[in-house]
Amino acid sequence: MNKILFFGQLKERIGCANTQVELEYPSSVAEVKLQLQQRGELWQQLLAQGNVLSAVNQTMASDETDINAGDEIAFFPPVTGG
Amino acid sequence: MISVQQQDFNIGDEYHALIQDAYSEGAVVTFVGLVRDINQGNSVKGLTLEHYPGMTEKSLKSIVQQAKQRWPLGKVRVIHRVGKLKLSDQIVFVGVTSRHRESAFLACQFIMDYLKNQAPFWKKESTEKGESWVEFNDKDQKAMQRWQK
Structure with missing residues (x-):
């Protein structure tokens, strides 16, 4: 199982800050998406x-x-700090 | 040293900490970024800064590390605020010491250019029309790319 986090506008539009997925390892970011x-x-x-x-x-x-068991994955829009 | 914090910072205190025991350093360059009234055509009243706790600090550490590999630096201090900020509030501080001014100027700019492109912060502006997320600016990407040539 892997924890997925969302930030910024993506978090707001999806309507949640985090979720979980069940994957078959080795997996990849593309498969999570x-x-x-x-x-x-x-x-x-x-x-x-x-x-x-x-x-x-x-x-x-x-x-x-690559994604393996326990890896923390996050998705977010381009960053705008500074 | 890197700090991601809600509270404001005092540039005088930071400057004094940077020059303390800096016997071999001949230059200090500091940069402060502020909340500006007009951005991307909108009149801004304030903003909220979101970050990715853990990754943000890791990313800033890596940027400082890269700067230290490129130039002979003494101390490097980065402070970035998060949470709610008002017009003209301080957002970010970068302070760098070095033996000579050129390295200090370049490293300070390098750190800001990379921070703008890689450090996971997101700004949401509060304008007269309501709240809106700030769009990534291509100019910032070009500013980073010039270091990669």
Whole structure:
């Protein structure tokens, strides 16, 4: 099982800050996205956006990044600090 | 040292901490970012800063580490505020000491450019039309890319 976190506008539009997924390992960020997109049209649309960034264990990741048991995954829009 | 905090900071205190025992350092460069009244065409009343606890600190540490690999730096201090901020409030502080000014200037700018592109913070502005999330600015991406040439 893996914990998924959302931040910023993505969190607000999805309407939750975190969720969980069951995966078959080794998995990938792309597979997590696909699984979440099956939760409905909103999820489908929001996670299909080209500018959604991801992090695995608090390090920037890409669709190809491997996911193993216990890894923390996060999705968020481009950052706007400073 | 890195801090992500709600409370304000005092640039005088930070400056004094940076120059304390800095016998080999000949230069200090500091930068402060403030909440500005107009952004992306909207009149801003204030903003809320969200972050990813854990990753934000990790990301800032990595940016400072990269700066230290590129230039001979003494002390580096980064403070970034989160939560609700008003117009003209201080948002971010970067302070760098170095033996010579060039490294200090460059490192300070490098840290800000990378922070703007990589550190997980998100700004939501409160304007007269309501609240809206700040859009990522391509200019910030170009500012970072110039260090990668």
